[in-house]
Amino acid sequence: MEVVRTNDSSEIDFRKKFELEGKVIIITGGSGLIGKAFAEAVCQYGGSVVIADIPKAEPRDFAEQLENKYGRKMVGFELDVAIREDVMKLRDDVVKAFGRIDGLINSHQNKTARFFANFEEYTDEDWDAVIETNLKGTFLTCQVIGGWMANNSGGSIINIPSTYSVVAPNQNLYTGTNLGCPAAYSASKGGVMALSQYLATYWSTRNVRVNQITPHGVWNNHQERFEQNFSGLSPLGRMSYSHEVAGAALFLLSDASSYVTGHNLIVDGGWTTW
Numbered sequence: 689m690e691v692v693r694t695n696d697s698s699e700i701d702f703r704k705k706f707e708l709e710g711k712v713i714i715i716t717g718g719s720g721l722i723g724k725a726f727a728e729a730v731c732q733y734g735g736s737v738v739i740a741d742i743p744k745a746e747p748r749d750f751a752e753q754l755e756n757k758y759g760r761k762m763v764g765f766e767l768d769v770a771i772r773e774d775v776m777k778l779r780d781d782v783v784k785a786f787g788r789i790d791g792l793i794n795s796h797q798n799k800t801a802r803f804f805a806n807f808e809e810y811t812d813e814d815w816d817a818v819i820e821t822n823l824k825g826t827f828l829t830c831q832v833i834g835g836w837m838a839n840n841s842g843g844s845i846i847n848i849p850s851t852y853s854v855v856a857p858n859q860n861l862y863t864g865t866n867l868g869c870p871a872a873y874s875a876s877k878g879g880v881m882a883l884s885q886y887l888a889t890y891w892s893t894r895n896v897r898v899n900q901i902t903p904h905g906v907w908n909n910h911q912e913r914f915e916q917n918f919s920g921l922s923p924l925g926r927m928s929y930s931h932e933v934a935g936a937a938l939f940l941l942s943d944a945s946s947y948v949t950g951h952n953l954i955v956d957g958g959w960t961t962w
């Protein structure tokens with residue numbers, strides 16, 4: 689992007705700064721709860737999205753719906769983010785389809801069947817599966833797709849850590865529910881944070897900005913008791929909705945955030961403030 693060298697704000701079209709017209713944004717986990725909100729937001733601001741997800745999540749169907757709704761080319765791509773060949777094919781197919789990549793949002797996560805098992809009972813297999821998808825998957829997409837952007841005209845990467853890589857879980861949240869926050873999840877997301885900060889300076893002179901969004905408590909038909917517990921502990925007194933996370937992505941993907949890199953934009957209703 690061209691930086692306008694002026695302090696005369698009257699020369700600036702601030703609405704235009706948020707536009708994503710003509711931009712191509714890859715969203716891993718794009719068929720997920722928040723991934724779908726990211727996709728809608730990008731499309732409404734004029735961009736084209738690549739919905740990259742596992743076959744079970746039917747990324748092609750969602751991309752087709754968006755293509756029909758917005759009348760622009762969108763792509764659905766089936767992959768496992770932890771497999772290098774899949775990620776390389778994703779990059780090659782997107783470059784072939786659009787000739788460019790402007791942004792990457794890493795919105796995938798792995799929840800195994802025994803995801804909520806107690807720490808003492810966590811198996812090697814479950815630990816590895818969570819780290820493999822959440823951390824290695826983010827490493828691979830950043831390396832392969834971010835590397836392409838660094839070698840071409842730059843771009844914006846958004847990685848998604850978690851409240852529980854920023855602070856420890858308040859275990860009272862889970863009282864009376866069968867939910868919890870596994871250490872494997874926190875550890876994988878801590879790795880995502882460190883990797884993101886590393887890449888922010890590593891690619892700072894190559895026109896690739898690397899930022900993070902930390903969502904928190906996005907409502908998804910949770911048990912009533914969980915929602916009550918959550919509301920009692922939250923400064924804003926409620927859970928959030930996926931569209932409330934997506935606005936942060938519009939800022940970080942667009943020229944509105946041209947001087948922002950290495951940042952973690954926390955969308956947590958104040959949870960980590962007190």
Ligand SMILES: NC(=O)c1ccc[n+]([C@@H]2O[C@H](COP(=O)([O-])OP(=O)(O)OC[C@H]3O[C@@H](n4cnc5c(N)ncnc54)[C@H](O)[C@@H]3O)[C@@H](O)[C@H]2O)c1
Binds near residue numbers: 716796799
């Ligand atoms: N929902 C929340 O409250 C919350 C809070 C903090 C952080 N997050 C993070 O935000 C991101 C999005 O969360 P969400 O609620 O939309 O999750 P979600 O479970 O609804 O979506 C995750 C998506 O990742 C996909 N996926 C799983 N394994 C994959 C793989 N190997 N390769 C490619 N895709 C794969 C799934 O199919 C799914 O569509 C996740 O990284 C999550 O950890 C969510």
